[in-house]
Amino acid sequence: SYTFYVIARDAAGNSSEASVPVTFKTLAGQVDTVPPTRPGTPVASAITSSGATLTWAASTDAVGVSGYDVYREAGATDVKVGSPTSPSFALTGLTADTSYTFYVIARDAAGNSSEASVPVTFKTLAGQVGGGCTATYAVSNSWPGGFQGEVTVKNTGTSATTGWTVKWSFPNGQTITQLWSGTHTQTGAAVTVKNVSWNGVLAPGASTSFGFGASWTGTNGVPSTVTCTAP
Incomplete structure (x- = not known):
């Protein structure tokens, strides 16, 4: 809460009677509680025997998306494999001829997280000999x-x-x-x-x-x- 009043003065230095004071209270600090929108379904491209590139449609947010978390489905406990700031992520260290499922969650600066994207499943290539x-x-x-x-x-x-x-x-x-x-x-x-x-x-x-x-x-x-x- 704050209280203010005003006094007028002239060139000779005379001051008026003080105005009737006004009292008001500033608003509480605004808290961002709205999560980003759900990211688009990831697309797996540039698939090799040990890696791939995921891309997805970007999320939107009232204030701004600060980044994404990329997860690999792994049974009871999924594994976070990266946290890019743009809607793309290069996967490395995968096993040849193996199926993987990944999904993406967006987050904003206030710590709000979006709904998980629709997952994408793909299979790495068999180990390449020569060509590929x-x-x-x-x-x-x-x-x-x-x-x-x-x-x-x-x-x-x-x-x-x-x-x-x-x-x-x-x-x-x-x-x-x-x-x-x-x-x-x-x-x-x-x-x-x-x-x-x-x-x-x-x-x-x-x-x-x-x-x-x-x-x-x-x-x-x-x-x-x-x-x-x-x-």
Whole structure:
């Protein structure tokens, strides 16, 4: 509580009678009790025998999202594997040819935590001998009813590839209308893309990419798993 009053003065230094005082009380300090929104379902890409990259749609918050916690389902007690500040996390140290399930929780500066995201489950590749590749899926542009996507293919093996094949399944009925720098087939939700003559040979560590245009209605979710195989 505070009480204030006012006195007027003139140039000769005369002061008035004090005003009637006013008393008021400042508000209590505001406490943020609203948690961030639920993160989007993680997408696993660039899957190898020992790692993968998770990406998800960012959460929103009345004040601001301060970070995310990434968890691996592990029976009775799930394991926190990282706390990135952006909606992406690189997983390392995984076991080859093994299924994993991960989910994400957002948090704000006040310590509020969101509802856990829908989990994503994927299987690491079998140990690669010589060849091997990863594929990273991204939406580069989107508009009502349509979008443009790009997939980057990288040779993660120790010898040059002679070709590659990328596969994924669309979650919401999207349909590819055109694709460049690759040849594709789509059966229902399942998409298969193979290299063309000039981009199938990749030296170890080298990358190439292909792009596509597609249509969507209602929701434009990203595939939960994008795989790449190479001879």
